[in-house]
Amino acid sequence: MELKLVHFYPDLMSLYGSYANVSVLRRYLSALGHTVTVQAVAPGEGADISGADFLFMGAGTERAQRFAAGDFAQYGPAVKAAAEDGCAMLFAGTAMELLGASVTTKDGETFDGIGLAGFTTAQGSRRIVGDVYGATDLFPEAVIGFMNKCGQIRGVETPLLTSLALGYGNEAEKGPEGFHWKNVFASELTGPILVKNPRLLEAVAAAILARRGTQLPEEAATDPYAEAGYAITAEQLRLRAEAGK
């Protein structure tokens, strides 16, 4: 079938290799025999995102995020309606903050998110960086990633990672991280989290296909390098998490 992925602001919100989430999802779905198109949306273009099977926005600097928020506001109603309808989406890094009610910058200015969820973000002058090793309800394997943010996110009721053995979550060390509701996935874990976590890639792909009335084949081919890379990293982070107990 034909699948349409929408990538918001690929040049503006482009930190930490965020784009690779779209690249790997496109390749994965194509390998299943689907025809995948990616629509890039630039600020100011007023794009039509109807018919999208997946929405994505990656991490940007706080100033880029502030600018993106101004443009993204026009898509708020459409994004919320799509989410309600079960459309899959991933908002990574600072893009996650735009799904909430508001973002307060380190200079004290507050601007609105699209209000898909009620959480709020307070950015500070301290950079929160470090590896993350956590658990999700989506699958039994651990989720691995790296946190690089300056925002504390409060009021998330349905996190993506329910607990962390290592690293910083939405608002606390080893606290829950990210946001997950229906098929909306959001996480401040930076970079290509769908490349690093093959199970998360499958979960997102399954969500996309489920809305179109189909499912992943039982024996979907896995990517040996992605699996091997995940195994090494997961083992190393698990050891660090245990050593830190």
Added chain:
Amino acid sequence: MKKFLAIAVCKLGRAVGKLVGKGSSMPGKFALKICPDILSRIQLPSHIIAVTGSNGKTSTVEMIAAILRAGGKTVVYNEEGSNQIEGVTTLVLTHATMSGRVRADVLLIESDERYAAQSFRYFHPTEFVITNLYRDQLTRNGHPEWVYDAILPALSPETELILNADDPLSSCFAQGHDKVKWFGLDRCSFDTDAPAGVYHDGAYCPVCRAPMEYDYVHYNHIGAFRCTKCGHRKPATDYTATALDLERGTLTIDGTITIQLAFRSIYNVYNILAAYAACRCVGVAADTAAGVINNYILKNGRMQKFTLGAHRGMLLTSKHENSIAYDTNLRYIRAAQAPCTVLVIVDAVSRKYFTSETSWLWDIDFNLLNAPQVERVILSGQYSNDLAERFSFTDIPREKITVQADIPAAAAELKAAGSENVYVVTCFSDRDKILSQVVKEA
């Protein structure tokens, strides 16, 4: 009294430290405990040159020191690269008299970009060189704008800023600052019309976020940028590379001075320009500067030639977590004519512990290795799977790519067969793992 004690403790600590081979930040740390504002109580030289930025700090500082000394000036600088406030304190106090006067014409400081504001709280540089601001070590630095905000408080209105006219972000430091001198590179034969690379940090204006345009691009997003809305653009330069031929290795500065490049990389050109500008600002003659830069070979050389079996090889040191450093070396390989094998090693990203932070691999334009003369690419080190996954998204034919996690095994396989050139691309932190397997050339 506290001042005297702090100086004495620092000098003593430094002397003992040198005997036992310890680093140079501890004595300064003790001195700061005794007298926290010690740096404001020292009589400093009339010129204090600071150098910061993402790439090229150490090379630029080294060249500035050599030029100044050739110009007859005495220079004190942090050769060991301890570039946070403790190291700067050690440097200053070690070279001070017991009454607190630094006996030199110029104090030259390589400053860590994140800690510059702390280092220059008690005194400020007379000249401040900012080489560039790129994506670099984001695990520590967050992102380039975060580093920009960290440097900004370190800049005193009285300081002469020496800025890179071709870098859209670090050139913003000139906003609202009266004293600025610019260095930059005019249009060159190898320029492109639009930014290149995996990401486009030149796509939007760092001031107003409107789209930017370029008259020419030297590499990545570095070149003659121009905001379509707010007027932020490459300024007219005071110190200019007016002609550059990387193939012949010749560089002309300000239309009058032509020098031979020992290292034919555009990186080297920017470091030379920054050093030249700084030295001219403190009164060194153009000829003196040119004499030193001509065929100047850096002590911290980032290229190492070697042999491995019948192969002739070159190690191109590229900082991990720094995609522009990698891209520069990949372009160097792409420009080579003879058939070659490229060995990419990522074994340790952090010196302290294993980290999952590999996002920088996705910022590197590995597709540059999709060239006919690159016959084979070998991926090695603990992160060889992550590399292989990254390479699977390039256009390089799969049959050219080999994965061998074990570095000595990768070297042994290379040694056993073939005689094509070998390029090794890896970081300072990983390079001894391959250099121990080869015969280094002097």
